[in-house]
Amino acid sequence: MNLIEMEQIYKIYHEGLENEVRALNGIDLSIGRGEFVAIIGASGSGKSTLMNVLGCLDLPSRGTYHLNGKLASSMTDDELSHIRNVEIGFIFQGYNLIPALDALENVELPLIYQGIGAEQRARTAREALERVGLGERVHNYPSQMSGGQQQRVAIARAISTGAPILMADEPTGALDSKTGEQVLDTLHQLHREQGTTILLITHDNKVAAAAERVIRIADGRIVVDCPREEIAL
Amino acid sequence: MNLKQSFRMAFKSIRSNRVRSLLTMLGIIIGVAAVIIMVSVVRGSNRHIKEYYERMGNNRITVSAEQWGGMDISQSLYDYCLSLGPLVYGVTPDITTEGPIIYRDKSTGDMENGSPSIKLGSVQYSLCNNFQIARGRDLCQMDIQSSQQVIILGARTAQYLFNYQNPVGKTVLLRGHPFEVVGVYQAKDPDSEYSMDNMAVVPYTLNRLLNRRDTVDSFTVRASSSETTAEVSSRVSGFLKGQIDTERGYFSVYSENQDMKASDDQNRMMSMVLGGIASISLLVGGIGIMNIMLVTVTERTREIGIRKAIGAKRKSILAQFLIEASVVCGVGGLLGIAIGVAGTLVAGQLILRAVVLPDLPMSAGAFLFSVAMGVGFGIYPAAKASKLQPVVALRAD
Ligand SMILES: Nc1ncnc2c1ncn2[C@@H]1O[C@H](COP(=O)(O)OP(=O)(O)OP(=O)(O)O)[C@@H](O)[C@H]1O
Ligand SMILES: [Mg+2]
Numbered sequence: 001m002n003l004i005e006m007e008q009i010y011k012i013y014h015e016g017l018e019n020e021v022r023a024l025n026g027i028d029l030s031i032g033r034g035e036f037v038a039i040i041g042a043s044g045s046g047k048s049t050l051m052n053v054l055g056c057l058d059l060p061s062r063g064t065y066h067l068n069g070k071l072a073s074s075m076t077d078d079e080l081s082h083i084r085n086v087e088i089g090f091i092f093q094g095y096n097l098i099p100a101l102d103a104l105e106n107v108e109l110p111l112i113y114q115g116i117g118a119e120q121r122a123r124t125a126r127e128a129l130e131r132v133g134l135g136e137r138v139h140n141y142p143s144q145m146s147g148g149q150q151q152r153v154a155i156a157r158a159i160s161t162g163a164p165i166l167m168a169d170e171p172t173g174a175l176d177s178k179t180g181e182q183v184l185d186t187l188h189q190l191h192r193e194q195g196t197t198i199l200l201i202t203h204d205n206k207v208a209a210a211a212e213r214v215i216r217i218a219d220g221r222i223v224v225d226c227p228r229e230e231i232a233l
Numbered sequence: 234m235n236l237k238q239s240f241r242m243a244f245k246s247i248r249s250n251r252v253r254s255l256l257t258m259l260g261i262i263i264g265v266a267a268v269i270i271m272v273s274v275v276r277g278s279n280r281h282i283k284e285y286y287e288r289m290g291n292n293r294i295t296v297s298a299e300q301w302g303g304m305d306i307s308q309s310l311y312d313y314c315l316s317l318g319p320l321v322y323g324v325t326p327d328i329t330t331e332g333p334i335i336y337r338d339k340s341t342g343d344m345e346n347g348s349p350s351i352k353l354g355s356v357q358y359s360l361c362n363n364f365q366i367a368r369g370r371d372l373c374q375m376d377i378q379s380s381q382q383v384i385i386l387g388a389r390t391a392q393y394l395f396n397y398q399n400p401v402g403k404t405v406l407l408r409g410h411p412f413e414v415v416g417v418y419q420a421k422d423p424d425s426e427y428s429m430d431n432m433a434v435v436p437y438t439l440n441r442l443l444n445r446r447d448t449v450d451s452f453t454v455r456a457s458s459s460e461t462t463a464e465v466s467s468r469v470s471g472f473l474k475g476q477i478d479t480e481r482g483y484f485s486v487y488s489e490n491q492d493m494k495a496s497d498d499q500n501r502m503m504s505m506v507l508g509g510i511a512s513i514s515l516l517v518g519g520i521g522i523m524n525i526m527l528v529t530v531t532e533r534t535r536e537i538g539i540r541k542a543i544g545a546k547r548k549s550i551l552a553q554f555l556i557e558a559s560v561v562c563g564v565g566g567l568l569g570i571a572i573g574v575a576g577t578l579v580a581g582q583l584i585l586r587a588v589v590l591p592d593l594p595m596s597a598g599a600f601l602f603s604v605a606m607g608v609g610f611g612i613y614p615a616a617k618a619s620k621l622q623p624v625v626a627l628r629a630d
Binding site for chain 2: 052057058059077078081082084085086090092096097098100101105109110112113114118157
């Protein structure tokens with residue numbers, strides 16, 4: 001079985017009401033270990049919704065979703081927390097760092113929830129920050145860092161647990177093109193060196209062009225799904 | 234996630250939100266301190282009044298009885314009280330006469346805060362009125378039987394007349410008659426100017442000499458305890474009814490415990506009113522806490538979302554908020570107790586001129602109430618937030 005297996009996934013808001021929205025409308029998708037997938041589509045097409053379901057941040061209205069062989073679509077809240085903690089690293093468009101904690105403490109958080117002891121935690125978190133080039137900034141608070149630096153802290157947090165999957169929803173959306181490129185380079189490097197599976201939402205064609213596989217969403221359905229070479233962006 | 238880390242996280246969060254933590258604490262501090270101070274001071278004043286009555290000699294029953302043209306009932310009343318055995322502590326004639334007492338060039342008539350009350354009593358006078366001998370000796374049976382002109386001085390009177398000299402053995406003049414000072418009582422109420430220590434006692438058998446009367450018509454009976462006071466009162470009443478023909482005489486039996494009870498009731502009322510006001514202030518403080526806690530959690534829904542997104546389970550979130558709330562409220566409560574204790578001591582000095590200590594169970598109650606309030610209102614919204622889907626919580630801002 002593939003790392004990710006989705007069958008007939010629906011996400012329907014206000015179901016049965018007149019303002020019903022089919023954000024996901026029958027998605028079948030499988031993604032293998034070590035792939036680098038870009039998800040593209042118009043605004044409102046359902047990219048974030050798909051990512052949230054893939055990332056176990058949200059449950060589908062219908063359908064089955066297996067992540068790493070486990071049936072994620074019918075897990076309890078705490079089981080989903082566990083999956084997110086050990087299997088997935090998230091990178092959000094808005095960074096989502098905790099402002100009261102400094103860079104190191106933010107990166108340590110997922111390790112705390114894994115129950116890792118203080119010493120090892122600090123070491124691992126520091127290594128992750130060094131990998132994203134923030135070895136000098138470990139005690140800066142989010143408010144004391146640029147957007148690019150904050151996003152790199154978020155990446156360090158996502159990779160600190162050694163999760164096999166990284167999911168990023170428009171990680172460069174709030175960054176200028178140069179810092180955006182640095183962030184993407186980091187992702188590519190992780191993919192190359194660690195074999196991390198990467199799912200990336202973007203509406204930047206250049207970004208998508210760097211992926212191995214591109215999936216295009218429209219109105220909650222997958223309309224294109226092909227290796228990069230074949231796609232006419 | 235273990236407990237130590239939860240505590241670390243909680244402290245971290247408290248420190249990084251100093252103002253909010255302080256505001257939460259403030260409500261608790263004020264509420265707890267107010268309750269402690271108000272209730273303690275009222276309780277202290279109650280105790281103060283009770284102690285005053287006790288020093289004066291509590292459980293006293295004042296008996297007046299006279300049979301016109303008849304015989305003196307003091308012997309039969311004495312015998313009757315004796316027959317009551319352990320119910321009665323003592324009985325004495327208790328007649329008042331006029332001063333002044335003069336020693337050399339000093340007269341009690343010149344005393345600034347009023348002249349002493351001069352009593353005629355028996356050997357049990359001191360027993361019935363809770364006096365103790367400091368110097369010399371008390372009245373003895375011989376003094377009574379042979380109408381000796383001896384006098385025991387209260388501490389204040391002795392101090393006025395003799396300053397720091399030893400009065401024992403000196404002779405004073407009471408309304409022109411020479412009296413030998415044989416003893417001095419200990420001060421019962423050294424703080425007060427209008428003191429129960431401004432007094433003197435002489436044998437009641439001098440009634441004829443000082444008051445030109447043969448019969449004794451007033452007595453003090455002291456019951457053995459507050460429980461027996463009522464019973465002794467009614468028995469003595471019954472006895473006097475049999476002794477005195479009310480057409481040709483009268484009697485009355487009166488116990489100061491009645492006064493004490495009235496003032497007790499009054500104090501209990503005041504205690505309740507002030508306690509009520511304090512409780513309202515605690516409640517208002519509690520509502521303040523609740524408000525801040527609700528705001529805190531709403532403000533931090535996003536944080537809860539982030540924590541959940543990266544793997545926090547519900548109980549980790551709950552533990553964090555529970556510990557945060559308990560630490561903030563606990564510290565606030567302890568500060569409240571500290572301020573309450575200090576405030577009680579200060580208020581006790583200012584209002585009652587006495588060391589008043591706060592009531593322990595009540596302090597503990599106020600503390601627990603405010604902590605429960607903070608924790609309850611901190612935990613409830615946190616529990617709600619911890620159940621949100623991370624996507625929903627992340628959308629909040
Ligand atoms: N909580 C919600 N309630 C109702 N409708 C929602 C909700 N969340 C998303 N939608 C709707 O679902 C559809 C898909 O939204 P989604 O956020 O997945 O789009 P997107 O492809 O990520 O768009 P963008 O590129 O602008 O981020 C949209 O029509 C949106 O309005
Ligand atoms: Mg989106």
